[in-house]
Amino acid sequence: MMAKSLLKRGIGVMLFAVGGLLAPLSVAQAGVDVPKLPPAKGASKCVEDTDFMRRNHMDLLKHHRDDTLRLGIRTTKHSLKGCVECHASEKTGSVAANKEDFCVACHSYASVKLDCWGCHATKPAQKSAQKPAGHPSAVSGSTRAGGDK
Ligand code: HEC
Ligand code: HEC
């Protein structure tokens, strides 16, 4: 147990040392349990206590998913969309586009691989930005088109 967690910690530090920019931070944080994570957007608190989230988010998401799919219950408090909205990084706009992004940073450190992103978006829903030109809402919704004047 001990040896394994020490080994994991060692691997995590190595991963982040390879991460370049984060190297100085990871040295400063060696001995801390989590790697450096991008800050959450637009909120100072998670949907539950941070410490609780660190330990239990996987169960929250799974239960929530089970509730949604089997029982037809749909609350938003623990929705995966919510996680993505707050935790997408500034740099990539995603929670899982590179190894520094929120969901991946810890998971690669802990050797966890998610199969969620084949079906679920890793980025918050975009407004008009991603709609193809000529799509009705790309015209009415856009404030950036600038072609009319
Ligand atoms: C309203 C915005 C918001 C939503 C929605 C949200 N979070 Fe958070 N989350 C935060 C903030 C802010 C923190 C950092 C709190 C702190 O530093 O004490 C955080 C912290 C965390 C942490 C601990 C990170 C660490 O530093 O160790 C985990 C894990 C986490 N969130 C997972 C999730 C998951 C999974 C979801 C979706 C079920 C989610 N969050 C939804 C804002 C949010
Ligand atoms: C094969 C496709 C598929 C995969 C893979 C998948 N999901 Fe889902 N998930 C769905 C569908 C379909 C729904 C129900 C429709 C919806 O709510 O958008 C759903 C709903 C959910 C919900 C409730 C709605 C929400 O936005 O919160 C959560 C939470 C969730 N999934 C989490 C996960 C997690 C975590 C993983 C990875 C461990 C995962 N899902 C993998 C298809 C998938």
Ligand code: HEC
């Ligand atoms: C603070 C570190 C940390 C962050 C940030 C984090 N996770 Fe995790 N996550 C873990 C660890 C550690 C595990 C493995 C726990 C275990 O094996 O019991 C895990 C496991 C999971 C699992 C279960 C995987 C499985 O196959 O059973 C899901 C689903 C999950 N995380 C979703 C997310 C999502 C979505 C995000 C981003 C919103 C996220 N996590 C961010 C540390 C983190």
